[in-house]
Amino acid sequence: MxxxxxxxxxxxxxxxxxxxALAHDVLEQTDPADGTSITQLPKEVTLTFSEAPLSIGSQVVVTGPSGPVSSGPPTTDGRTVTQALLLTAPAGDYTVSYRVTSDDGHPVTGTFSFHAAIGLDGSKAAAGAPVHVKPVTGSEDAQNSLxxxxxxxxxxxxxxxxxxxxxxxxxxxxxxxxxx
Structure with a gap:
C-alpha cells in the first residue's frame, strides 16, 4: 500500500x-501603449510578452499615414521585441501588427494602434486626430486559457x-x- x-x-x-507550461505567451505591454496619443513618435516600438519569444519567425509591421515605416527586422531581447522605425516616419495614426513565435512554438499574433502628434521627420498631425484603436487579438483568449x-x-x-x-x-x- x-x-x-x-x-x-x-x-x-x-x-x-x-x-x-501549456499556456501560450501573452502580449503584456506595448510602448507606445495601445490606443494612446503621444507627442513625439519614438524611434522604435517595443512589445513585451509574458515569456521570451523565439527570435525565429518574428514579424512586426508598423504602418502609418504614409504606409509601412518599419526599419529592418525586429530584435528580441528576453521578453521584449523591438522594431525600429524609419527616420522619415510622419506624424499621424499608426497600426502595429505583430507575429512572434512563443517559446512553446505556437504563433502569437495581434494588432494595436496609437497616434503620434509629431513624426520623426518633424511633421505635425492635426490636433485632436482620432485614434483608430484595434483590440489586441489573441491576448484575452490566451489569458483565459490559463x-x-x-x-x-x-x-x-x-x-x-x-x-x-x-x-x-x-x-x-x-x-x-x-x-x-
Missing part, C-alpha cells in the same frame, strides 16, 4: 508540473494527495489490526 501511495504521489507531481490548466493541476493534485493519504491511513490501520 505504501508503494502504491508513493507511486500516486510521484504521478501527481509529474502531472502537476508540466501543465503550467484557468483550465491551473484548475486541472489543482484538482489532480488534491485528488492524488487525498487518495494517497487514504491509502497510507488504511495501510497503517491494517498494520495495527494485524499486530493486535
Amino acid at each position: 505504501r508503494r502504491l501511495a508513493s507511486a500516486l504521489l510521484a504521478l501527481g507531481l509529474l502531472v502537476a508540473v508540466p501543465t503550467t 484557468f483550465v490548466p491551473i484548475l486541472l493541476t489543482v484538482v489532480t493534485t488534491v485528488l492524488l494527495l487525498a487518495v494517497g493519504g487514504y491509502l497510507v491511513l488504511r495501510s497503517r490501520e491494517a498494520d495495527r489490526n494485524g499486530r493486535g
Whole structure:
C-alpha cells in the first residue's frame, strides 16, 4: 500500500508540473501603449510578452499615414521585441501588427494602434486626430486559457494527495489490526 501511495504521489507531481507550461505567451505591454496619443513618435516600438519569444519567425509591421515605416527586422531581447522605425516616419495614426513565435512554438499574433502628434521627420498631425484603436487579438483568449490548466493541476493534485493519504491511513490501520 505504501508503494502504491508513493507511486500516486510521484504521478501527481509529474502531472502537476508540466501543465503550467501549456499556456501560450501573452502580449503584456506595448510602448507606445495601445490606443494612446503621444507627442513625439519614438524611434522604435517595443512589445513585451509574458515569456521570451523565439527570435525565429518574428514579424512586426508598423504602418502609418504614409504606409509601412518599419526599419529592418525586429530584435528580441528576453521578453521584449523591438522594431525600429524609419527616420522619415510622419506624424499621424499608426497600426502595429505583430507575429512572434512563443517559446512553446505556437504563433502569437495581434494588432494595436496609437497616434503620434509629431513624426520623426518633424511633421505635425492635426490636433485632436482620432485614434483608430484595434483590440489586441489573441491576448484575452490566451489569458483565459490559463484557468483550465491551473484548475486541472489543482484538482489532480488534491485528488492524488487525498487518495494517497487514504491509502497510507488504511495501510497503517491494517498494520495495527494485524499486530493486535
